[in-house]
Amino acid sequence: MTRIIKTGVCSYGMSGQIFHAPFLHVNPGFEFTAVVERSKHLAQQRYPNVKVYTSVEEMLADKDLELIVVNTPNYTHYDYVKAALEAGKNVVVEKPFTVHAKEGEELAALAASKGLLLSVYHNRRYDSDYKVVKQIVQSGQLGDILEAEIHYDRFKEELSYKKHKEVGGPGTGSLYDLGSHLIDQAITLFGMPKAVWADIRVIRRDSIVDDYFELVLYYDQLRARVKCSYLVREALPAYQIHGRIGSFIKTKxxxxxxxxxxxxxxxxxxxxxxxPHEWGLLHTEIDGNVVKKYIPGGNGNYMDYYQGVYEALVNKAANPVPPQDAIKVIRVIEAAFESSKEGKVITL
Known part of the structure; x- marks a missing residue:
């Protein structure tokens, strides 16, 4: 008989509606049991059996809940994750994990001391485009990787309707929002960099939060650039990976x-x-022959993350995204802000 993990979601905005509730609903190992909605009861329109609470504190008092999804604004992650862990709940927290690395370290230690699962929702590890890039890099078909560039560009002058993303303050801006995806992918591909240089700017007319960044991550031979701009009408390929014997170019x-x-x-x-028109271009040398061909993309599936969480809770399998991984991302982000402010390379 399948063990059911009763789960509460802290918010039913876009994150709750799009990235969490559908997966909890479909996976037979989970039950989307409860949600926090202070005024609108949108969740019950699609999931009639879900319980609605008016505060996170009220939901945490529900003894039936085994797992809590913390998907509230970035600056609240530390407080809500800590409260959930202290209430004896396992936790999935949206990226970015915390605003400061030291907060993440404290939460990781707290979860470990209580024997609870704390996992970070770096869902872009499960995108179809990134999965095929990872496959090609790990296959060795490019030789030693010397240069990599990862983009997440948009064309959007107007400000987000999500007011908390545009008011400024801790954890806001494109580097925390989108950069955490790119940095996590770079670290997962290449490991923790030795140093970082960054240029972080505000380029939209009415914006007060960063909406442009370029980071250079320094490794022994490799230089990995992660870039984002909100004013790119014609986007470059999202992934450009160049090795000693070949290149791989891939769209987002x-x-x-x-x-x-x-x-x-x-x-x-x-x-x-x-x-098929989104397949990545591999141009390399195999067995002495120059090869130039398109590589079929597989299927992306964020359910793989939630299935990993289930296996970790029920069968003691590895945490799909442990907090230590996410802390590395925050360390790079903090160093990037220091680099951009000081105009120099920051050693990690």
Whole structure:
């Protein structure tokens, strides 16, 4: 008999609606049991059996809940994760894990002391585009990697309707929001860099939070750039990986977010399937022959993350994204802000 993990979600904004509730609903190992909504009861319109609480504190008092998803504004992550752990709950927390690395270290220690799972929702590890990039890098078909560039660009002059993202303050801006994805992918591919240089700017007319960044991550031979701009009408490929014997060029092509926004559930046919025109270009040398071909993209699936959480809770498998991974991301972000302010390379 399948053990059911009763789960509460701290917010039912875009994150709750798109990235968490559908996966909890479809996975037979979870039950989307409770949600915090202070005024609108949108969750019950789609999930009639969900319990609605008006505060996180009220939901944490529910003894039936085994897992809490902390998907509130970035600056609240530390307080809500700490409260959930102290209430004896396992926790999935949205990226970025915390605003400061020392906060993440404290929470990781607290979870370990209580024997609870604390996992960070770095879901872009499960994008179709990143998965094929990782496959190519790890295959050795490019030789020693010398240069890598990862982009997450948008074209959007207007400010976000999510007011908490545009008011400034701890944990706001594109580097925390989108940069945490790119930095996590770079670290997962290449390990922790030795140093970082950064240029972080505000480029939209009415913005007060950073909406442009370029980071250079320094390794022994490799230089990895992660870049984002909100004013790129014609985007470059999202991944450009160059090795000693070959290159791999890949667009940003994962379709899961678009599918979720259309109201599809992650058990729908062709979930996360990449279109052939989005396949990545491999140009390298294999067995002495120059090869130039397109590599089929697989399917992205954020359910792999939630299944990993289930296996960690029920079968003591490895945490799919342990807090130590996410703390590395925050360390790079903090060093990047220091670099941009001081105009110099910061050693990690």
């Amino acid at each position: 092509s994962d379709i899961q977010e678009a599918q979720l926004q259309r109201g599809l559930f992650p058990n729908s046919p062709d979930w996360g399937a990449e279109a």
